[in-house]
Amino acid sequence: AQKITQTQPGMFVQEKEAVTLDCTYDTSDPSYGLFWYKQPSSGEMIFLIYQGSYDQQNATEGRYSLNFQKARKSANLVISASQLGDSAMYFCAMREGHGDDKIIFGKGTRLHILP
Amino acid sequence: SQTIHQWPATLVQPVGSPLSLECTVEGTSNPNLYWYRQAAGRGLQLLFYSVGIGQISSEVPQNLSASRPQDRQFILSSKKLLLSDSGFYLCAWSIDRGDTQYFGPGTRLTVL
Numbered sequence: 522a523q524k525i526t527q528t529q530p531g532m533f534v535q536e537k538e539a540v541t542l543d544c545t546y547d548t549s550d551p552s553y554g555l556f557w558y559k560q561p562s563s564g565e566m567i568f569l570i571y572q573g574s575y576d577q578q579n580a581t582e583g584r585y586s587l588n589f590q591k592a593r594k595s596a597n598l599v600i601s602a603s604q605l606g607d608s609a610m611y612f613c614a615m616r617e618g619h620g621d622d623k624i625i626f627g628k629g630t631r632l633h634i635l636p
Numbered sequence: 637s638q639t640i641h642q643w644p645a646t647l648v649q650p651v652g653s654p655l656s657l658e659c660t661v662e663g664t665s666n667p668n669l670y671w672y673r674q675a676a677g678r679g680l681q682l683l684f685y686s687v688g689i690g691q692i693s694s695e696v697p698q699n700l701s702a703s704r705p706q707d708r709q710f711i712l713s714s715k716k717l718l719l720s721d722s723g724f725y726l727c728a729w730s731i732d733r734g735d736t737q738y739f740g741p742g743t744r745l746t747v748l
Binding site for chain 1: 736
């Protein structure tokens with residue numbers, strides 16, 4: 522079974538609109554971490570945001586926020602006021618347990634921002 | 637600040653040839669280091685990780701190997717490349733186990 526599920530293979534959004542990229546995860550470990558990475562066409566994986574399973578508040582980093590719904594095992598990425606430069610592949614990832622080296626990645630969502 | 641370098645950026649190699657990809661990190665000591673492979677249009681697959689010099693853990697059995705000859709240097713190698721080794725190889729580092737991993741610019745390998 523997949524540990525990280527991203528159900529949107531591709532999305533088209535108008536510039537300046539808000540975007541929500543879906544991510545659900547599967548773990549029985551009470552301690553885990555969730556990550557979002559952006560991969561532009563250059564290929565580099567850029568870390569965007571992190572949410573720990575025990576964090577009380579949703580993580581925010583500038584225009585990025587993580588809508589963490591623990592009971593639903595959901596960790597959607599929200600990008601406010603989208604820009605043309607946001608066009609990229611976005612990966613949701615999870616680290617199970619505390620201090621584990623392994624991060625499991627989803628298959629990604631390709632986001633296209635339209636002018 | 638910390639930076640991570642990978643080279644070469646692109647590589648085209650014939651089947652059966654050897655491989656050596658290098659990754660170096662600057663601005664930190666004793667980082668955890670990782671090698672990932674990303675096949676075309678797919679997610680990342682962890683290949684190897686290292687918590688210190690000479691310490692390598694393999695995640696996927698294959699014809700690739702990794703070495704860490706220095707604290708901030710991580711090398712991915714193969715004695716004989718296969719067609720299936722084509723892909724985008726990313727190196728990453730973290731301060732400690734479980735911390736956020738930061739990625740290098742990647743190496744695009746094409747095996748013909």
